[in-house]
Amino acid sequence: MNAITLRHLRYFEALAQHGHFGRAAEACAVSQPTLSVQIKELEAILGAALVERGARRVRLTDLGEALAARARDILQRADDLGDLARASCGPLTGPLRLGVIPTVAPYLLPAVIKTLAARRPGLDLRPREAVTRTLLDELAAARLDAAIVALPVASPGLSATPLLTEAFLLVRPVADADRPVPSAAALRAMRLLLLEEGHCFRDQAIAFCAAGGAPREMMEGSSLSTLVQMVGAGVGVTLIPEMAAPVEARAAPVAVARLAPPQPTRVIGMVWRRTTPLAEQLRQIADIVREAASARA
């Protein structure tokens, strides 16, 4: 019998993921018999069963599970070879899949796109917006090249570099503009509007306000823009990151105030798979993003 090929591993990895020959075949863009035969051949090469063909469902054997893990690793490394070649051709060109969290994307991306277009003409930026958890998962699966999120990220396989640090600002109805800026403790007594679950900015805001106190009655919105509009309508107050202020505060009858020290802040950074061959290129991209961010201010 012949040797193992990457094709075997790709098909098997798909089967491991879907637990179903037909769907795995579809994911690989081949017919079910094609995938079936290749899996069978892989089992013949290894001399052991990888899957238990149950009537309604396919389950991996222990060996199958072990193999799936290693197969993923090998496929990942093989796919990285393409990036290795790209990285060796001077400044980065071609598609760059960049994830950005929603509380950063609308405020930072325009400047980033503009600056990158000027500084990296051959680059084809493909931004994607999602919450941190999603972005990190996509990164790990190599469906993204890099992501811009709030640091720190506690993920073993990733490298990160900070891009900027920004304060959280208080947004309240314009009628309150002349009142003294409330302390964190005082904030706790007000109706605070927050983003939905999953947004890191929500957690950071809660951490600041609720430090030492129980979480209070709040309301949720799906974007900073929504929150500010609701504040303008007198529903309550909210916090927004500094970079959102120029855009959002202009669009509603609200007043923006800097909080008293110690001001809450967040660090925005760029992360990528530690093992990507594009690391050096991404560091350069991070430099350009940093530049774009400070020029924008």
Added chain:
Amino acid sequence: MNAITLRHLRYFEALAQHGHFGRAAEACAVSQPTLSVQIKELEAILGAALVERGARRVRLTDLGEALAARARDILQRADDLGDLARASCGPLTGPLRLGVIPTVAPYLLPAVIKTLAARRPGLDLRPREAVTRTLLDELAAARLDAAIVALPVASPGLSATPLLTEAFLLVRPVADADRPVPSAAALRAMRLLLLEEGHCFRDQAIAFCAAGGAPREMMEGSSLSTLVQMVGAGVGVTLIPEMAAPVEARAAPVAVARLAPPQPTRVIGMVWRRTTPLAEQLRQIADIVREAASARA
């Protein structure tokens, strides 16, 4: 263009190693045009040159060097998948390529072979004898599954487990049998017969005798057997490991004496690639070897 295959990587790795299309092709058991075409295709897929076709010799580009390193890694991992399957089938079966240093092999292997044959009927032991440096290189290149050498080994990619500790014994002409056992310092005044360069036992013997003193006039032999025969001929004295004594001392008119404490000793152990899927099986093999060694005593 199509995707990268393991075949591409195998051919390229061979080319990187040989720096010559013809010889690389030969190593891969294909014709030179076949390999040429595949290399060209790999370059097309990556969109960059991997080799500079010089007139008399082929040199890798920087990218080529980087790729070769990664290719080796990927091929290694792919080859490990076979072992992964073997390891999942209960007790180890099939070929086991075991390297052994020359100062251990003749004394330990007979017992090991006998015991392994009884305890692991399906196992096909393929012993190979070479000095430590060679064995470790072969291990790293995965041309050996495990090796029995003197510990410690300072090699990052390897795991080790001790098998036994044994003393060094003094071998001198039978006429000297009644003399007091010389100290390490006194040994320095005698003509000491040693193995050739490369044998770890030589270095250990020197380390013991020459501790604190300059190395002295010595003579070299290519095996412990030779050394003992020379001692029997009255040429000088030598040290041998304990396990060699029963065999070697019987074959010449020599007397074997235990040195005064602190006796020099060496630790014999088994090593393997840290990442081999056979690790657990090899640990069991080590247990059996340990058993064989102590039963033999």
Added chain:
DNA sequence: TGGCGTTCATAGGCTCAGGCTATCGTGACG
């Protein structure tokens, strides 16, 4: 219990990737 649907395996046929031999182009070297 028998018909039906779902799912994986098998069969048969086709196409092109990848192999070989033969030959060419080029630079080094005597």
Added chain:
DNA sequence: CGTCACGATAGCCTGAGCCTATGAACGCCA
């Protein structure tokens, strides 16, 4: 300047791998 060494190219051939069609096994439900 002829020759040699070496890699590239051309042309052909075989089989790996794909597809469609169909079989076989099993669960489900009437």
